Amino acid sequence: xxxxxxxxxxxxxxxxxxxxxxxxxxxxxxxxxxxxxxxxxxxxxxxxxxxxxxxxxxxxxxxxxxxxxxxxxxxxxxxxxxxxxxxxxxxxxxxxxxxxxxxxxxxxxxxxxxxxxxxxxxxxxxxxxxxxxxxxxxxxxxxxxxxxxxxxxxxxxxxxxxxxxxxxxxxxxxxxxxxxxxxxxxxxxxxxxxxxxxxxxxxxxxxxxxxxxxxxxxxxxxxxxxxxxxxxxxxxxxxxxxxxxxxxxxxxxxxxxxxxxxxxxxxxxxxxxxxxxxxxxxxxxxxxxxxxxxxxxxxxxxxxxxxxxxxxxxxxxxxxxxxxxxxxxxxxxxxxxxxxxxxxxxxxxxxxxxx
Amino acid sequence: xxxxxxxxxxxxxxxxxxxxxxxxxxxxxxxxxxxxxxxxxxxxxxxxxxxxxxxxxxxxxxxxxxxxxxxxxxxxxxxxxxxxxxxxxxxxxxxxxxxxxxxxxxxxxxxxxxxxxxxxxxxxxxxxxxxxxxxxxxxxxxxxxxxxxxxxxxxxxxxxxxxxxxxxxxxxxxxxxxxxxxxxxxxxxxxxxxxxxxxxxxxxxxxxxxxxxxxxxxxxxxxxxxxxxxxxxxxxxxxxxxxxxxxxxxxxxxxxxxxxxxxxxxxxxxxxxxxxxxxxxxxxxxxxxxxxxxxxxxxxxxxxxxxxxxxxxxxxxxxxxxxxxxxxxxxxxxxxxxxxxxxxxxxxxxxxxxxxxxxxxxxxxxxxxxxxxxxxxxxxxxxxxxxxxxxxxxxxxxxxxxxxxxxxxxxxxxxxxxxxxxxxxxxxxxxxxxxxxxxxxxxxxxxxxxxxxxxxxxxxxxxxxxxxxxxxxxxxx
Numbered sequence: 001x002x003x004x005x006x007x008x009x010x011x012x013x014x015x016x017x018x019x020x021x022x023x024x025x026x027x028x029x030x031x032x033x034x035x036x037x038x039x040x041x042x043x044x045x046x047x048x049x050x051x052x053x054x055x056x057x058x059x060x061x062x063x064x065x066x067x068x069x070x071x072x073x074x075x076x077x078x079x080x081x082x083x084x085x086x087x088x089x090x091x092x093x094x095x096x097x098x099x100x101x102x103x104x105x106x107x108x109x110x111x112x113x114x115x116x117x118x119x120x121x122x123x124x125x126x127x128x129x130x131x132x133x134x135x136x137x138x139x140x141x142x143x144x145x146x147x148x149x150x151x152x153x154x155x156x157x158x159x160x161x162x163x164x165x166x167x168x169x170x171x172x173x174x175x176x177x178x179x180x181x182x183x184x185x186x187x188x189x190x191x192x193x194x195x196x197x198x199x200x201x202x203x204x205x206x207x208x209x210x211x212x213x214x215x216x217x218x219x220x221x222x223x224x225x226x227x228x229x230x231x232x233x234x235x236x237x238x239x240x241x242x243x244x245x246x247x248x249x250x251x252x253x254x255x256x257x258x259x260x261x262x263x264x265x266x267x268x269x270x271x272x273x274x275x276x277x278x279x280x281x282x283x284x285x286x287x288x289x290x291x292x293x294x295x296x297x298x299x300x301x302x303x304x305x306x307x308x309x310x311x312x313x314x315x316x317x318x319x320x321x322x323x324x325x326x327x328x329x330x331x332x333x334x335x336x337x338x339x340x341x342x343x344x345x346x347x348x349x350x351x352x353x354x355x
Numbered sequence: 356x357x358x359x360x361x362x363x364x365x366x367x368x369x370x371x372x373x374x375x376x377x378x379x380x381x382x383x384x385x386x387x388x389x390x391x392x393x394x395x396x397x398x399x400x401x402x403x404x405x406x407x408x409x410x411x412x413x414x415x416x417x418x419x420x421x422x423x424x425x426x427x428x429x430x431x432x433x434x435x436x437x438x439x440x441x442x443x444x445x446x447x448x449x450x451x452x453x454x455x456x457x458x459x460x461x462x463x464x465x466x467x468x469x470x471x472x473x474x475x476x477x478x479x480x481x482x483x484x485x486x487x488x489x490x491x492x493x494x495x496x497x498x499x500x501x502x503x504x505x506x507x508x509x510x511x512x513x514x515x516x517x518x519x520x521x522x523x524x525x526x527x528x529x530x531x532x533x534x535x536x537x538x539x540x541x542x543x544x545x546x547x548x549x550x551x552x553x554x555x556x557x558x559x560x561x562x563x564x565x566x567x568x569x570x571x572x573x574x575x576x577x578x579x580x581x582x583x584x585x586x587x588x589x590x591x592x593x594x595x596x597x598x599x600x601x602x603x604x605x606x607x608x609x610x611x612x613x614x615x616x617x618x619x620x621x622x623x624x625x626x627x628x629x630x631x632x633x634x635x636x637x638x639x640x641x642x643x644x645x646x647x648x649x650x651x652x653x654x655x656x657x658x659x660x661x662x663x664x665x666x667x668x669x670x671x672x673x674x675x676x677x678x679x680x681x682x683x684x685x686x687x688x689x690x691x692x693x694x695x696x697x698x699x700x701x702x703x704x705x706x707x708x709x710x711x712x713x714x715x716x717x718x719x720x721x722x723x724x725x726x727x728x729x730x731x732x733x734x735x736x737x738x739x740x741x742x743x744x745x746x747x748x749x750x751x752x753x754x755x756x757x758x759x760x761x762x763x764x765x766x767x768x769x770x771x772x773x774x775x776x777x778x779x780x781x782x783x784x785x786x787x788x789x790x791x792x793x794x795x796x797x798x799x800x801x802x803x804x805x806x807x808x809x810x811x812x813x814x815x816x817x818x819x820x821x822x823x824x825x826x827x828x829x830x831x832x
Contacts, residue, residue, distance in 0.1 A: 050708060050709075050710055051606075051607050052602075052603030052604070052606055052607050052709060052710060053603070053606070053708050053709040053710055053739065054606060055708065074607070075607075075609050104551060104556070106551070110550065114524060114528050115550065115551055117551075117556060117559060118524060118527075118528045127797075127801065131797045131800075131801075132797065133797050133798050133801050134794075134795075134798055135798065135801075135802075137773070137774070137775050138708060138773055139706040139707065139708060139738070139739050139740075139773070139774050139775055139778070140706075140738045140739070141516055141520065141525065141706045141735070141738045141739065141740040141778035141779055142706055142775045142777075142778060143513060143514045143516075143525075143563050143777050143778065143779055143780070143781055143782075144775040144776045144777050144782060144786075144790070144793055144794075145782065145790065145793075145794060145798075145799070145802050145820065146560055146563065146564050146802040146805055146806075146820075147514065147527065147559055147560055147562065147563045147564075148560065148801060148802060148805070149559075150527065150556045150558075150559020150560060150562075151555060151556055151557075151559055151560045151805070153556060153559070154551070154552060154555070154556055155555055155556070159555070170611065171606075171607075171608075171609035171610070171611055172609065173609075174609060191469075194468075194469040194470075194471075197471065197580075198468055198469070198471065198580055199580055200492070200580045200581060200582050200583050219651075220610070220651070220654050220655065220658070222650060222651070222654045223647060223650075223651040223654055223655075226648060226650055226651060227651075267549045267550055267551055267553065268549050269470050269547070269548040269549050270469070270470050270471075271467075271469050271470050289550060292549060292550045293550070312547045312548045312549050313547070313549035313553075314549070314552075314553030315553075316553065324553065324554060325553030325554060327553065327554045328544075330537075330541050330542075330543045331543060331544075331545065331554070331557065332554075334543070334557060334808055334809065335554050335555050335557070337807075337808035338555060338557075338804075338805060338808050339555075341801075341804040341805075341807060341808060342801065342804070
């Protein structure tokens, strides 16, 4: 396994590569593609952390756990609540911060504060030609030049190997409370979540599984108590919600859909979620982001896209070989053009083409 | 400031071009007389002017596509223009270009409260987007100070921010999708009423690309339920350092205000003379605003005031009424206008790490002495986005040049301490030639390759963002 210890060494390897490189951080979120294995796990360390500026910069191979621990030490956190894929995929290894960025991994709080890409304010990466490139920086407001930071988030390493990532972070909440409504089907749950998210009470999580419909508020203690009371009123048409223990780590990691078969993620217009769930007849289903994200477990080999009615969004298989949403003609052409210019020799593409 | 030379051949095309444009647009949508074109010769960076060959005001995506096809075929550069409020010259024409204005693309296409979005044509003004949903208790969060006039198209082009983005983010964090037209006339949809891209985040790179990748004609925007209330507290300090330390302590304490605004002594005096907001006469002033119910506001402001007291404020005044809140904000919001009454000024927009605030303010003060021009500082302290206002006299020969030189020095200082040239106004033509202070050749090369994909012939707003010598080969085709 190639394990470069510096950005320069990594660039040297890329310049000298004669064929595809199979890039991974901890390989906990995907099956690495074909090619010579290369990990960013040798590029570690938090290079800058200024709690007073809400800014953290880390090398790409730094474990997510190390970043989260450093932030927790100052009462702060990553806003986007990245999931741990290991329970769902049965992988082991250490999830890296660069991997979370490459997959744009965002958990339940995405519905309130945005995705990983929204918290990402700077990147360094090595292109397919072995050039070291930076974009964005360490300040949270920056419109200098084109935003390649967003382009790199979720590009699955196909536009370059990330070496360093910078985030806007947030204060951790002093307290949280979660309300659960029982016995709602997907339609009713979607409506209840929309009512809560449409209220001024700053819901930071809205999810549904067989175990109930969950709504979270976070903040200062008095504020959480106040908003919990207000949400009870908002949710009254759907029953009496009760306060429950913090379920968000399990919801974040999509534990409700873990099991044999294929697991898919569907990003959709929230109000379309119940119809998508109904159309598929899934073995297990979970809604997050107020319906904007649907997790579905179906029999292995099911062509989920063929089973879904037309909707606004996209579906990707998470388990097994990577299978990302196909794009329409003109968008596909733009994507292909960008990949060709960031990686002219096609060294980085195999990850999305695993068989 | 230099613009690309114009060849006579391009100018000679004008008649043929106007004829072709007239064939694809209604008669009143093509503007080509010298008098009428005056309205399009500059944006809010008024020091630079140049009339375009023609201006077009299409009403639909299809008309935009038809215009771009004509210009693409005739190899005429196109400069997109929202409401022309760019402070960076983003909509400044070249003499061989066509201005494509979005001012007639103003329809609201869809509002959906259950799915929390609004879809509009891109020429709609920022404030009128909120105006469309506020009767139901919703709003569109990004609030650039030009929000009464500026168009969503321009907000997307520049990735505009505002005073409240500490909590709500900037345009890119509130943009769900666009319909846009490429230079060759191809209509493309990116994103939509769902969250996050299925493939590459092309929407993310289009936002903030200064109208160089495509012309956005429709936008799907995230809307939010309005908070129950909001209240500012005013704090005065003896020194900029102490005010800066107070900002850091507030942020570290785990309270995230919706806005933290900073003003220094010159700006405090200028605005107080103009607005009479009751500001104390001190070195540095902070306005910190929080949101929520009465009880929540009380809880947050108590925490914030306790922190402020530790820094020995010369003034600590919580607003007790809607009227007082408005007066506290009036001073801040009129800072630019009030400065404009006492001098001509140039507004900079660099961002710095908050921890570098005292050092940068000292550096600006030194430069002010060196160049003999006054500077006032007013900015979004929570996110380090500075707005130094350099005051000069436009009628005094050489003063503008001195001011520009000094501005460049300040922006270089921002980059040197780990910040950037522009936090929310954009590069445009104004900061184009400073790009190589922030980026290496390899950094800019990868950005330009994105344009190569969207606009291979470099006809869309080609003389912006990158230094002209860097783009010369590409623009030559």
